[in-house]
Amino acid sequence: QTEIQWWHAMTGANNEVVDTLAKEFNDSQDDYEIVPVFKGTYPETLNAGIAAFRAKQTPGIIQVFDVGTGVMMGAEGAVKPVAEVLEAAGEKFDKSKYLPGIVAYYSKPDGTMLSFPYNSSSPILYFNKDIFEKAGIDTASPPKTWQEVFETARKIKESGAADCGYTSTWLTWIHLENFAAWNDVPYGTEENGLAGTDVKLELNAPIFVEHFKELASLAKDGVFRYGGRTSEAKQLFLSGECAMLTESSGGLGDVVKSGINYGIGQLPYDANAEGAPQNTIPGGASLWVFGGKSDEEYKGIGEFFKFLSQTDVQQRLHEKSGYLPVTEAAYEATKKSGFYEKNPGRETPITQMMGKQPTENSKGVRLPNLPQIRDIENEQFEALLAGKQDAQTTMDNIVKLGNEAIAEAQ
Numbered sequence: 001q002t003e004i005q006w007w008h009a010m011t012g013a014n015n016e017v018v019d020t021l022a023k024e025f026n027d028s029q030d031d032y033e034i035v036p037v038f039k040g041t042y043p044e045t046l047n048a049g050i051a052a053f054r055a056k057q058t059p060g061i062i063q064v065f066d067v068g069t070g071v072m073m074g075a076e077g078a079v080k081p082v083a084e085v086l087e088a089a090g091e092k093f094d095k096s097k098y099l100p101g102i103v104a105y106y107s108k109p110d111g112t113m114l115s116f117p118y119n120s121s122s123p124i125l126y127f128n129k130d131i132f133e134k135a136g137i138d139t140a141s142p143p144k145t146w147q148e149v150f151e152t153a154r155k156i157k158e159s160g161a162a163d164c165g166y167t168s169t170w171l172t173w174i175h176l177e178n179f180a181a182w183n184d185v186p187y188g189t190e191e192n193g194l195a196g197t198d199v200k201l202e203l204n205a206p207i208f209v210e211h212f213k214e215l216a217s218l219a220k221d222g223v224f225r226y227g228g229r230t231s232e233a234k235q236l237f238l239s240g241e242c243a244m245l246t247e248s249s250g251g252l253g254d255v256v257k258s259g260i261n262y263g264i265g266q267l268p269y270d271a272n273a274e275g276a277p278q279n280t281i282p283g284g285a286s287l288w289v290f291g292g293k294s295d296e297e298y299k300g301i302g303e304f305f306k307f308l309s310q311t312d313v314q315q316r317l318h319e320k321s322g323y324l325p326v327t328e329a330a331y332e333a334t335k336k337s338g339f340y341e342k343n344p345g346r347e348t349p350i351t352q353m354m355g356k357q358p359t360e361n362s363k364g365v366r367l368p369n370l371p372q373i374r375d376i377e378n379e380q381f382e383a384l385l386a387g388k389q390d391a392q393t394t395m396d397n398i399v400k401l402g403n404e405a406i407a408e409a410q
């Protein structure tokens with residue numbers, strides 16, 4: 001039997017999905033064994049992969065988050081494109097079977113798709129219906145714009161219905177990368193890095209500065225509570241401390257499991273942005289396969305990817321975790337099953353990603369060192385939210401330090 005390690009960053013309900021899928025695949029045949037290994041948060045998992053590559057001790061499969069895509073693409077020869085992996089298992093990879101936004105995100109400019117889109121997501125608004133009712137807020141029409149979210153959050157705090165009105169996971173992904181795409185404003189030049197590598201960040205434009213000014217003011221008043229750089233803030237919602245949360249659709253598994261009386265709204269947009277809402281960009285992660293493995297291992301990984309792309313597996317993954325069904329067939333099957341009628345809001349992450357043809361502001365953000373840029377952004381946000389600097393300084397610093405880091409990485 002050939003053992004194949006699958007390094008991943010999934011916790012809670014999503015970790016259970018990983019373990020279940022590996023077990024089902026292992027039970028379905030005798031030649032290969034997929035062994036899931038939890039490697040920490042997404043940034044930690046990527047760092048573990050880089051270290052393993054240097055030490056020539058790579059796993060068969062590694063889950064790399066959206067913004068690590070540029071890093072992996074830059075590692076010429078280190079990875080084996082997904083089509084070649086599937087070919088090893090006698091399967092022809094047909095891109096047209098996958099949702100177009102996802103294919104575009106994980107493909108090189110020449111169209112070669114490099115990784116397998118295991119868990120794609122889109123950020124949404126979660127709200128606690130019990131708290132809304134206590135504060136006298138209509139649960140049938142959750143806030144649509146950021147301005148409404150902020151006003152509602154203040155109202156909730158003032159009413160005493162909850163300690164904190166609003167929190168958010170991933171400020172970088174939700175309040176910068178998706179904020180830009182959804183409001184149809186640039187994150188940076190060169191189509192946010194998709195059209196060229198000489199990118200200059202445009203994150204100190206007034207729309208971003210105003211947004212963060214408001215967040216900082218909410219934080220000062222205890223209305224907004226900061227949770228951390230990745231998905232830590234989800235706990236603040238699950239514990240009932242915060243009434244609203246913006247978080248990945250991939251957080252749904254834990255929200256459902258918690259038994260909380262929750263509702264879903266689409267990702268808020270800025271009321272002053274003319275083109276909003278435009279479309280969100282895919283988040284989550286994909287599965288990358290390292291080069292230099294034996295034919296047998298590639299065949300095993302190809303078989304596993306074949307297993308993962310089956311319609312019923314994709315449908316289940318989508319329904320259990322909240323990640324998107326990555327194939328058209330699984331999306332259609334979920335629609336037909338009546339799942340969306342029975343579970344209001346569960347189609348929102350898909351429609352907000354696919355609803356409109358992307359513009360040059362909303363295809364994605366691709367930088368060779370985006371994880372590092374996110375570190376810079378997070379450091380600046382933390383200084384802002386701790387009251388150490390104002391929003392204009394924060395966004396100016398992000399642009400200055402970010403541009404320096406991008407120039408260095410070229």
Ligand SMILES: O=P(O)(O)OC[C@H](O)CO
Nearest residue numbers: 065121173248250283284
């Ligand atoms: O929580 P996930 O898996 O949807 O990922 C969120 C972000 O895209 C990570 O960069």
